[in-house]
Amino acid sequence: MNPWLKFVSKRLAGLVVVFFAASFLVFSLLYLAPGSPISFLLGNRSGTPEQIAAIRAQYHLDDPFLTRYAAWLGGILHGDLGQSIVYRQDVAALIGARIPTTAALVGYASVIILIVGVAIGLLAALRPGWVDATLRGGMTVALSTPPFVVGVLLILVFALSLGWFPVFGAGRGFADTVWHLTLPALALAGGGAAFLGRITRAATRGELARDHVETARARGLGESRVITRHVVRNALIPVVTVAGLTVASLVAGAVVVESVFAVDGLGSLLVRAILQRDFVVVQALVLLLVVTFIVINTIVDVIYLLVDPRIKA
Amino acid sequence: MRGRRLAAALTAALLAAGTVSGCAASRALAPLGAADLTTVTTAGTHDAGTITWNLPYEPFTLDPLKSFNYAENTAIANMCESLLRLKPDLTTEGALAQKVDSPNPLTWVYRLRGDVTFWDGTAMTARDVVASLRRNLDPAAGTYWGQYFENVRSIDASGPLEVTVRLKQPDVLFNKAMATAAGAVMKADFIARAGSRLGNPQTGVMCTGPFKLATWRSGDHMLLVRNDHYWDPALRPVSGALDFRFIADETTAVNALRSGEIDGQYFYLPPANISLLRLADQGRLTAGKSLVGFTLIGAAATGPFADPRIRQALLSATDRQAVSRVIFQDTALPARALASEEYWGYERTTFADAYAHLPDTRVDLAKAKALVAASGQAGKPITIAIQGSSAVHAMAGSILQATGRTLGLDIRIRTVPVEQYGNLYVDPQARKGIDAFFSTWYGNVADPLDALSTFTLGNRNNYNDYATVDAALRAARAEQDPARRAKLVVDIQRHVTEDAPWLPLEQLPVLLYQSKRITGATASFAYLYYPWAAKLGTP
Numbered sequence: 085m086n087p088w089l090k091f092v093s094k095r096l097a098g099l100v101v102v103f104f105a106a107s108f109l110v111f112s113l114l115y116l117a118p119g120s121p122i123s124f125l126l127g128n129r130s131g132t133p134e135q136i137a138a139i140r141a142q143y144h145l146d147d148p149f150l151t152r153y154a155a156w157l158g159g160i161l162h163g164d165l166g167q168s169i170v171y172r173q174d175v176a177a178l179i180g181a182r183i184p185t186t187a188a189l190v191g192y193a194s195v196i197i198l199i200v201g202v203a204i205g206l207l208a209a210l211r212p213g214w215v216d217a218t219l220r221g222g223m224t225v226a227l228s229t230p231p232f233v234v235g236v237l238l239i240l241v242f243a244l245s246l247g248w249f250p251v252f253g254a255g256r257g258f259a260d261t262v263w264h265l266t267l268p269a270l271a272l273a274g275g276g277a278a279f280l281g282r283i284t285r286a287a288t289r290g291e292l293a294r295d296h297v298e299t300a301r302a303r304g305l306g307e308s309r310v311i312t313r314h315v316v317r318n319a320l321i322p323v324v325t326v327a328g329l330t331v332a333s334l335v336a337g338a339v340v341v342e343s344v345f346a347v348d349g350l351g352s353l354l355v356r357a358i359l360q361r362d363f364v365v366v367q368a369l370v371l372l373l374v375v376t377f378i379v380i381n382t383i384v385d386v387i388y389l390l391v392d393p394r395i396k397a
Numbered sequence: 398m399r400g401r402r403l404a405a406a407l408t409a410a411l412l413a414a415g416t417v418s419g420c421a422a423s424r425a426l427a428p429l430g431a432a433d434l435t436t437v438t439t440a441g442t443h444d445a446g447t448i449t450w451n452l453p454y455e456p457f458t459l460d461p462l463k464s465f466n467y468a469e470n471t472a473i474a475n476m477c478e479s480l481l482r483l484k485p486d487l488t489t490e491g492a493l494a495q496k497v498d499s500p501n502p503l504t505w506v507y508r509l510r511g512d513v514t515f516w517d518g519t520a521m522t523a524r525d526v527v528a529s530l531r532r533n534l535d536p537a538a539g540t541y542w543g544q545y546f547e548n549v550r551s552i553d554a555s556g557p558l559e560v561t562v563r564l565k566q567p568d569v570l571f572n573k574a575m576a577t578a579a580g581a582v583m584k585a586d587f588i589a590r591a592g593s594r595l596g597n598p599q600t601g602v603m604c605t606g607p608f609k610l611a612t613w614r615s616g617d618h619m620l621l622v623r624n625d626h627y628w629d630p631a632l633r634p635v636s637g638a639l640d641f642r643f644i645a646d647e648t649t650a651v652n653a654l655r656s657g658e659i660d661g662q663y664f665y666l667p668p669a670n671i672s673l674l675r676l677a678d679q680g681r682l683t684a685g686k687s688l689v690g691f692t693l694i695g696a697a698a699t700g701p702f703a704d705p706r707i708r709q710a711l712l713s714a715t716d717r718q719a720v721s722r723v724i725f726q727d728t729a730l731p732a733r734a735l736a737s738e739e740y741w742g743y744e745r746t747t748f749a750d751a752y753a754h755l756p757d758t759r760v761d762l763a764k765a766k767a768l769v770a771a772s773g774q775a776g777k778p779i780t781i782a783i784q785g786s787s788a789v790h791a792m793a794g795s796i797l798q799a800t801g802r803t804l805g806l807d808i809r810i811r812t813v814p815v816e817q818y819g820n821l822y823v824d825p826q827a828r829k830g831i832d833a834f835f836s837t838w839y840g841n842v843a844d845p846l847d848a849l850s851t852f853t854l855g856n857r858n859n860y861n862d863y864a865t866v867d868a869a870l871r872a873a874r875a876e877q878d879p880a881r882r883a884k885l886v887v888d889i890q891r892h893v894t895e896d897a898p899w900l901p902l903e904q905l906p907v908l909l910y911q912s913k914r915i916t917g918a919t920a921s922f923a924y925l926y927y928p929w930a931a932k933l934g935t936p
Contacts (some may be wrong), residue, residue: 109751117622118827119814119817119820119824119827120820120824120827122820122823123817123819123820123822123823123824124457125539126539127463127465127466127467127541127823128465128541128819128822128823129465129542129543129544129822129857129858132543132857134536135536135539135543136823138536138537139539142537167593170457170596171457171458171597171615172458172460172463172593172594172600173594173597173599173615174599177599177615178596178615181598181614181615181616181617182615182616185616185617189476215834216671236648239649239652241650243656244655244656246653247656250656250658251649251652251653251656251658252642252644252649252653252658253658254617255641271775290654336694343645343646343649344646344649345649346642346643346644346645346646346649346650346653348455348616348617348643349616353616356816359814359815359816359817360816360817367708372514
């Protein structure tokens with residue numbers, strides 16, 4: 085069997101298993117939690133008992149758990165994600181409208197995390213003394229400051245006082261989107277960049293102290309060549325792992341930042357849907373998150389192969 | 398650890414900054430009085446282009462049938478018209494119906510205008526009105542307006558431009574409700590074609606109003622453009638377009654208003670930093686006449702809170718003046734009754750006289766303590782539900798808890814997430830173990846009967862099965878003579894205020910903010926049903 089084909093089919097099998105486990109778990113937890121979407125179907129003032137019963141039957145709110153799960157699964161297999169009972173529109177449309185926003189925000193934050201995180205990590209590792217101390221202090225601050233505090237500070241300084249950036253929204257068109265999402269992406273990336281910086285610093289330090297680096301130096305190789313070929317390349321494995329996980333977790337982590345900057349993306353939709361007990365929306369988003377996670381992990385694995393040929397597909 | 402301390406210091410600095418500006422604000426601002434409440438703002442003179450307006454959340458739908466809440470009705474009011482129109486001064490006039498007759502108490506006849514077209518250019522006829530109103534009678538359609546249609550027997554076209562509504566029993570509120578979204582008219586063919594997707598972002602609506610829906614991108618914005626063929630010259634929009642945004646976070650909304658990215662917004666509750674808007678020199682905050690009240694809804698049919706003496710005690714011991722000052726930042730008016738002055742749409746002297754004789758809002762601790770002692774219910778737990786992530790609810794809960802403590806009442810607070818809070822109104826399961834909950838409740842028309850009709854037996858919102866005024870309410874609802882009805886209503890109000898099935902706490906004016914760039918929005922509560930943006934333009 086072609087090793088790549090094997091790799092891909094293993095991944096797909098993993099995706100299916102993880103998706104079933106995750107969707108079943110989320111569905112059952114939602115089912116067990118108290119609360120219902122009934123007020124979104126009836127409004128606050130109306131409904132005779134007969135009307136309420138009719139609505140409950142119409143939306144299958146009283147069907148047994150497995151019946152509802154099976155009905156939903158059947159829809160998925162027919163390519164139908166279902167209709168949101170709260171928003172009365174197709175889940176595909178509801179999510180589709182928000183994917184570009186969240187993708188742009190997460191993508192932007194990921195770029196910041198990767199560039200800034202690796203750069204400050206390397207700098208701290210290679211410049212012991214005050215540079216290292218300063219950067220480590222900065223990373224600790226960034227790691228321990230919650231994103232909403234960073235967000236509010238950024239708005240106060242760069243949007244309200246200086247007026248360089250807008251206060252809210254996601255923007256339209258490329259340049260406008262970049263302009264609108266700069267502050268949210270910075271707020272979202274802060275912790276991740278600091279974490280990646282720490283990992284990069286530790287991994288690089290670890291490599292610097294190893295025998296083969298000493299050997300390379302002793303053989304008279306230039307310092308920059310030692311750093312790039314023998315230190316950084318070896319340090320990349322943990323860095324790539326952490327970078328992948330950090331980026332994958334950004335989608336769910338975007339909730340708070342989306343709320344502070346009034347960017348209506350997948351994160352806030354997910355939280356709202358959970359609290360509204362809008363089952364089909366939650367399930368579709370879980371599906372999307374699982375796929376995203378697995379795709380990113382696959383990319384990480386591919387990068388492993390490129391970085392270290394000893395790792396086999 | 399160092400980082401944590403720095404973060405704490407930054408947070409402290411932020412809080413300090415907030416407090417400082419808060420102090421500056423309270424020094425410069427006087428509390429709002431009843432005389433400060435207005436109904437309109439100066440009409441705009443020139444087209445302001447696209448006006449960006451914020452809604453407190455994204456509407457769940459634009460279908461008027463399922464729209465009985467702030468964001469939905471704020472948006473729909475400019476698009477979909479009803480048979481009658483609630484004017485900024487809270488009186489009503491004809492809109493799509495130019496004449497209303499009631500040949501007998503069981504019949505309402507609406508003579509429609511002949512010059513009205515939908516946005517697509519087709520003429521509005523009796524068929525459209527019948528199709529729109531009849532949806533309220535179809536259980537599967539799930540209307541939110543059922544309370545106004547409970548006495549309707551039939552809705553039929555009695556001519557190409559005439560609709561006749563027959564009732565099972567006389568009901569004055571039905572006709573009044575035709576000035577709200579309950580009487581909204583959409584194109585019949587459009588309703589049939591849209592099915593369950595009516596009013597969603599992809600399908601939208603087809604109405605007759607001064608603005609028409611151009612685009613609604615879910616999660617982003619909703620654009621309305623001027624309807625150049627609108628039938629009523631008096632309300633032809635001054636400006637070309639209205640762009641709704643959906644900033645739910647109130648701090649972000651206030652920031653966007655201050656930076657000028659948003660031109661205006663209606664607030665049904667004051668945001669925590671409203672002083673920034675009251676003092677802003679980039680815009681003006683206006684307080685408008687309103688039918689909204691901040692109320693503690695009694696929901697206990699058994700237990701201590703089902704005892705009227707406990708409710709009276711809590712009401713007379715609660716410092717409604719302090720609630721206004723502390724919680725509503727001086728933007729609320731202490732309320733004596735559920736129906737405030739703005740409800741007096743007829744027989745004003747009768748209502749004013751009766752209101753003056755109701756107990757005033759001063760704290761009477763001695764009376765409250767005596768009531769608690771007489772009830773023998775002291776010390777039993779009372780659970781009040783508050784809405785999560787609402788500062789107003791949290792603070793009001795704390796104040797009532799403290800008040801309860803001085804009376805020997807054991808008040809407990811249960812926080813319900815905002816997305817589940819609505820269930821308290823409709824789902825007995827959700828109300829289990831809850832004796833009362835806060836609400837920004839509103840009537841829809843200027844008649845105290847509308848606010849009080851909740852206490853009819855069998856009404857979905859009469860949670861404690863309060864029965865004292867049931868017969869009187871039914872009589873008042875059937876009484877066509879305003880003077881006689883006012884007498885009945887005043888009597889009902891006296892009972893309801895005394896027994897306090899719901900605790901009237903504050904009257905909440907509409908808070909309207911407009912940037913300096915624009916003026917002309919309706920200031921009163923009518924913004925939920927009246928084309929409030931028609932006069933918006935540059936000063």
